[in-house]
Amino acid sequence: MKLYNIIKSVYTFIEKTQYLIRLIRLIIIQYREVFMNVYPNIFSNNPLDRVSYLRSNPDWIKETVAKDDTVFTPFWRGKPFVSTISGLVSGNSSPDQQSPAWFPLSFFEEKIISSSMVIFLGLLNKKAYFSIDISKISDPENEAGLKDLGIFEDLMVLSSQAIDPGELAILGQAKAIFEWHNSHKFCSRCGSESLLSEAGYKRICGTCSSEHFPRTDPVVIMLATYNDGAFLGRQKRFPPGMYSALAGFIEHGESIEEAVARELNEEAGISTKEVSYHSSQPWAFPFSLMIGCIAEANSENFELDEIEIDEGRWFSRSELKKAIEGNNSNFFVPPSMAIAHHLIKNFVNGQ
Numbered sequence: 001m002k003l004y005n006i007i008k009s010v011y012t013f014i015e016k017t018q019y020l021i022r023l024i025r026l027i028i029i030q031y032r033e034v035f036m037n038v039y040p041n042i043f044s045n046n047p048l049d050r051v052s053y054l055r056s057n058p059d060w061i062k063e064t065v066a067k068d069d070t071v072f073t074p075f076w077r078g079k080p081f082v083s084t085i086s087g088l089v090s091g092n093s094s095p096d097q098q099s100p101a102w103f104p105l106s107f108f109e110e111k112i113i114s115s116s117m118v119i120f121l122g123l124l125n126k127k128a129y130f131s132i133d134i135s136k137i138s139d140p141e142n143e144a145g146l147k148d149l150g151i152f153e154d155l156m157v158l159s160s161q162a163i164d165p166g167e168l169a170i171l172g173q174a175k176a177i178f179e180w181h182n183s184h185k186f187c188s189r190c191g192s193e194s195l196l197s198e199a200g201y202k203r204i205c206g207t208c209s210s211e212h213f214p215r216t217d218p219v220v221i222m223l224a225t226y227n228d229g230a231f232l233g234r235q236k237r238f239p240p241g242m243y244s245a246l247a248g249f250i251e252h253g254e255s256i257e258e259a260v261a262r263e264l265n266e267e268a269g270i271s272t273k274e275v276s277y278h279s280s281q282p283w284a285f286p287f288s289l290m291i292g293c294i295a296e297a298n299s300e301n302f303e304l305d306e307i308e309i310d311e312g313r314w315f316s317r318s319e320l321k322k323a324i325e326g327n328n329s330n331f332f333v334p335p336s337m338a339i340a341h342h343l344i345k346n347f348v349n350g351q
């Protein structure tokens with residue numbers, strides 16, 4: 001009995017230490033912008049090596065899929081599967097924290113695998129990570145044996161939780177590529193059905209053999225500034241009281257700088273003097289890249305496009321400081337999961 005108690009206390013100590021180490025790691029990651037010149041945009045900082053030179057080799061993919069330590073994370077209708085069970089997750093910060101769940105391929109029945117989309121995500125410490133989209137089945141908990149092991153959760157909901165940022169970035173990668181395949185099932189040249197190839201990084205038309213590659217839609221999001229003020233607007237779909245940086249898709253034949261100037265002019269009648277790049281954020285809703293910029297305006301003049309923008313105005317640095325700190329009762333800005341938050345914070349800090 002004494003030996004049992006000793007083993008139990010050693011086990012409890014190790015378990016608590018592991019959680020403490022993970023918690024410290026998360027805190028360091030969350031606050032690394034204080035120490036380093038990096039921006040903590042969520043969905044970036046993906047730790048996987050995508051080995052694009054290997055994934056085009058079908059023999060390598062076949063061998064890798066069959067390896068004992070290769071793991072697969074399930075998606076169902078745009079939602080990743082998360083769990084709190086320590087054998088399924090690679091790292092949660094507390095016992096009740098949901099994290100992405102990883103399974104060996106043998107967990108899934110052959111009929112599930114053959115009706116699913118399987119994509120390669122990358123390697124980490126020589127271990128291969130894949131994702132499997134089981135959207136074709138209607139009851140994944142029961143049909144795929146996932147009942148009581150976890151839940152399918154919205155990625156946007158997960159992004160506001162204390163999940164390992166690297167794993168969140170991996171889920172964003174998987175979601176974006178699944179979204180692209182699900183909306184590009186037919187050849188854009190001849191209209192025939194195309195088939196997934198190269199572990200998810202190409203589609204080939206079954207009729208005309210055209211090759212199609214997953215695309216990312218570039219979006220500019222910019223904070224217009226003039227002296228001690230920055231311009232924020234709100235769209236009708238925003239929650240009441242929320243203001244954010246203006247944004248828009250980059251058009252063909254347009255540079256990032258030109259897109260920033262055009263969007264500011266079209267949406268708010270603001271004339272841009274100079275554009276500088278801040279940081280970017282992969283945004284898997286459905287498959288965009290947010291390109292964050294600061295735009296120095298020529299003046300405080302503005303005229304809103306009332307179809308695009310519901311309300312908008314110049315805010316002072318002190319007003320925005322209070323909003324970033326959550327102390328302004330009149331309005332609020334997007335939370336730290338959004339790149340807009342970091343553009344505003346950057347301005348508040350005088351950078």
Ligand SMILES: [Zn+2]
Binds near residue numbers: 187188190206208209
């Ligand atoms: Zn075709």
